[in-house]
Structures are given as structure tokens and as C-alpha cells.
Amino acid sequence: MTRIPRITHILVAAAVLLPIQAAADVIDFENFPLSADSHYFPETDSVIDIGGARFNHDYAEMYGSWSGWVVSNEADLVTPGYTNQFSAYATSGNGQNNYMLAYVPVDGWGEAPSITFATPVTLDGAQFANTTYAALSMQQGDDFAKRFGGDSGNDPDYFVLSIIGHDELGGVTGTVDFHLADFRFEDNMLDYIVGDWTQVDLSPLGTVSSLSFNMNSSDISAYGINTPLYFALDNLSASPVPWPAAPWLYGSGLALLGLIRRRRTA
Numbered sequence: 001m002t003r004i005p006r007i008t009h010i011l012v013a014a015a016v017l018l019p020i021q022a023a024a025d026v027i028d029f030e031n032f033p034l035s036a037d038s039h040y041f042p043e044t045d046s047v048i049d050i051g052g053a054r055f056n057h058d059y060a061e062m063y064g065s066w067s068g069w070v071v072s073n074e075a076d077l078v079t080p081g082y083t084n085q086f087s088a089y090a091t092s093g094n095g096q097n098n099y100m101l102a103y104v105p106v107d108g109w110g111e112a113p114s115i116t117f118a119t120p121v122t123l124d125g126a127q128f129a130n131t132t133y134a135a136l137s138m139q140q141g142d143d144f145a146k147r148f149g150g151d152s153g154n155d156p157d158y159f160v161l162s163i164i165g166h167d168e169l170g171g172v173t174g175t176v177d178f179h180l181a182d183f184r185f186e187d188n189m190l191d192y193i194v195g196d197w198t199q200v201d202l203s204p205l206g207t208v209s210s211l212s213f214n215m216n217s218s219d220i221s222a223y224g225i226n227t228p229l230y231f232a233l234d235n236l237s238a239s240p241v242p243w244p245a246a247p248w249l250y251g252s253g254l255a256l257l258g259l260i261r262r263r264r265t266a
Contacts, residue, residue: 024124027051027236029098032071039072039086039101048100052118053236055100058111067110072101072232077195080136088232089135090196099234101131104215106224115211117238120168123202124237128161130180130194131230138181138193138227145226146219149183149191157183157218159193161231164212165205174205180231197234207241 029050034040042048048055048069055069074087086101102113138159141147148157159181165173178200183191205211217227 024237024239025051027053027238028234029071029100032098034071034073034098037074039070039074041066041070041086051236053238054116054118056111056114056116058105060110065105065110067103067105068113069100069102071098073098076132078136079132080140080142082133082228085131085133085228085230087132088197089130089132089194090232092197097234099129099232101232102213102230104213104229104231106229113213115236117209120207120209120241121238122207122241123165123205124239125199125201125203126236127197127234128178128180128194128200129197129232129234131228131232134159134180134228134230135193135195145228148181148193148219149188153188153191155183155218157181159217159227160215162214162216163200163202163205164214165202165208166210166212167207168209170210173208176200176202176204 027050032040032048032050040048042057042059043061044059046057046059048057048071050071057066057068057070059066070086072086072088075090075092076084076087077089077091079087085103088099088101103110104112136142137145138148138157146155146157148159149155150157158179161178161180163176163178165175167173178198179194181193185191213231215225215229215231217225217229219226
């Protein structure tokens with residue numbers, strides 16, 4: 001009968017225990033209980049925990065102002081203004097698909113939107129969209145903000161979202177910029193305002209424990225950015241980072257081989 005050395009059993013077991021990269025989890029927010037054509041707006045400082053991710057919500061009762069995140073499934077292409085601030089400017093969805101909607105406050109007036117993951121993850125990507133309030137403000141102008149392109153259509157306007165990755169210690173792992181509107185082309189026919197959900201590659205951020213978000217616009221006055229600082233997020237694809245077992249198992253295997261060699265030569 002062929003006898004298999006005990007060390008072989010140990011190394012085979014170690015190989016079985018080696019970490020395998022987990023399949024990506026897509027956080028689509030559909031399990032959040034929300035009626036059609038509605039939104040969830042907690043009127044208090046709170047967090048919204050969904051799919052292993054934590055979304056912050058900052059609320060100032062004295063002023064009735066907020067920042068951070070809300071959950072919504074409203075979609076609208078025609079209703080302008082602040083009273084329609086919880087709607088995505090998207091042709092898909094139709095009040096049935098839940099998503100996260102964020103507001104980035106002017107400096108000093110609230111807490112910027114962030115996402116904190118229960119464990120470190122690598123990000124594949126996510127879908128982003130304009131909100132109706134921001135899109136129609138850029139398209140038509142309003143009491144506070146200009147129409148993008150100006151009267152001539154030649155103004156080099158832009159509206160950009162920055163997605164910033166952070167490690168466990170808060171250090172920046174990378175930044176991905178996504179233009180929600182861009183009017184900087186020499187050919188005005190190429191100018192655009194994003195009008196539906198758009199997939200954005202977030203893999204350049206690497207391994208992250210949290211995300212933060214910032215926005216910038218070409219329309220700035222003495223009081224700050226005039227463009228409404230809103231955006232929408234859906235279908236966030238994240239892969240858990242496996243526990244780094246391989247180096248420990250490899251070292252253990254070498255130690256066991258050394259022990260057996262010493263016993264044979266003793």
C-alpha cells in the first residue's frame with residue numbers, strides 16, 4: 001500500500017484553505033422598503049446601512065437643511081427646481097428602481113456624502129446619474145445658476161463629480177472624476193449633460209475602506225458654486241478583500257518541512 005507522507009496532507013489542506021477572490025456583490029438598494037415614486041428622508045442625523053455599506057445623512061433641524069444621502073426611486077425629466085430635489089434625471093427606472101441620491105454641501109454647511117464599508121473592498125464600478133434639479137438648472141438656468149454654454153453656447157462649462165477612495169487609516173487610495181456635464185468641446189455638438197444612468201469604472205481606486213465625494217462646477221460666484229450639487233448612485237459593485245492567509249500558510253509549510261528534516265537527521 002502506498003503511504004502518503006503526513007506533510008503532504010498538511011500542504012494539501014493548506015492549499016484548500018488558500019483565499020479565493022470572492023465574486024463581486026452588486027448593491028442595488030432594491031431590498032430597501034420604499035413605495036413607488038417616493039423617497040426616504042430621515043429628518044435627523046443618521047446612517048443608512050445597506051448591503052454592507054453605510055451611507056451618512058446629516059440633518060440640521062433648525063434650518064431644515066440636509067446633506068449626505070437619501071434613498072429614492074423617483075425619476076423625472078421635466079420638473080425643475082428645488083422642490084424636485086429627490087428625483088433622478090434618467091429615462092430608466094420609472095419610479096420602480098431604488099437608488100441613492102446625494103447632496104454635497106457648501107463648505108461649513110453640513111457633512112459631505114460618504115460611504116463606509118463593513119470590510120475593505122475592491123470596487124468594480126457603479127452607475128451615476130444627474131438629478132433632475134441639477135440637470136434642468138444646467139440646461140435652462142434658474143434664479144441662482146446660469147444655463148450651461150451661455151447665450152452663445154460657447155461658454156466652456158463643466159460639472160464634475162470626484163469619487164475618492166480611502167484606506168483603513170483614511171489615506172487617499174485614488175480619485176476617479178466623472179463629468180455629469182461637459183461643454184468644453186470646440187464643436188458645440190459634442191457638449192452634453194448626462195441624461196441617464198452611466199457606468200463608471202472605479203477599479204483605479206484600489207482596495208478601499210470608504211469613499212468620499214466632491215463636486216465642482218464652472219459656474220461659481222462669490223458665495224461658491226451655483227450649480228445644484230446633487231448626484232445619484234446605483235448598482236455599486238464591490239468585491240470583499242480575502243483575508244491574507246497565503247503568506248501564513250506558506251510560512252507554516254516551510255516550518256513543518258524544516259521540522260521533519262531535523263527529525264530525520266537527528
